[in-house]
Amino acid sequence: MSCSSENLVIAIDGPAGVGKSTLAKKLAERLRFFLLDTGALYRVMALDLLRKGISPEIAKIPEELLKNCDIRIEHADAQMRLFLGNEDVTALIREEQVGIAASKFSMLPEVRKALLWLQRRTAETGNIVAEGRDMGSVVFPRAQAKFFLTADLEVRAWRRFQELTDKGLKTEFQEVFEDMRARDFRDRTRSESPLIQAEDAIPVDTTHMSADRVLDRIISIVRERIDLFGKA
Ligand code: DC
Numbered sequence: 001m002s003c004s005s006e007n008l009v010i011a012i013d014g015p016a017g018v019g020k021s022t023l024a025k026k027l028a029e030r031l032r033f034f035l036l037d038t039g040a041l042y043r044v045m046a047l048d049l050l051r052k053g054i055s056p057e058i059a060k061i062p063e064e065l066l067k068n069c070d071i072r073i074e075h076a077d078a079q080m081r082l083f084l085g086n087e088d089v090t091a092l093i094r095e096e097q098v099g100i101a102a103s104k105f106s107m108l109p110e111v112r113k114a115l116l117w118l119q120r121r122t123a124e125t126g127n128i129v130a131e132g133r134d135m136g137s138v139v140f141p142r143a144q145a146k147f148f149l150t151a152d153l154e155v156r157a158w159r160r161f162q163e164l165t166d167k168g169l170k171t172e173f174q175e176v177f178e179d180m181r182a183r184d185f186r187d188r189t190r191s192e193s194p195l196i197q198a199e200d201a202i203p204v205d206t207t208h209m210s211a212d213r214v215l216d217r218i219i220s221i222v223r224e225r226i227d228l229f230g231k232a
Pocket of ligand 1: 016038039040042043099102103104106107131132133134135183187
């Protein structure tokens, strides 16, 4: 079962730095849907495992460790707050090192399995905009609208570099570029749920598009589809 029959799912997939998060957030705001940022869930899991002293290079993670990971999602105004137990880790999981660890841990089938039910359960709470790497292909194969965003690696690395610099974090462009290239490779080549475009996903190349243009294009497609489903 991909999602509850009453609820709508808009699936947005694509590589790191392609603009998925900005788009998904704005789309959720406009449509008054819940936002499901699944990269954030992998990041919370990675933070928890790092704190437990697990190396991201590990080949297999004992099931008890994954079961003990107490991830909680709170939704407010198309925003998503993430908790590990009672601790709000929404800001902490944005650190580059956590992102890199998330990309490594997410290669493990047991990690993906542990997060699958949490992602699907969220879709039972209301209409959602779900963004990640395998929304349209694995987690929500019956989503009513699927988009696959792409952009040149260099452009994505610049966007990420700018984002980090704006946050006052000191970093080198070349380092961001290499990290992103390595992350792309892992995301696309892992055996479990690799980053691929679902057959029925609509491709959108954002290389030369502003965030607003991407949003307008997607909103118009979504509105057509949502009308088809008879929902506002
Ligand atoms: O989108 P992000 O950078 O926050 O995601 C962090 C990592 O989590 C990403 O490198 C790969 C992994 N991920 C995944 O494997 N599947 C998803 N649906 C979302 C993220």
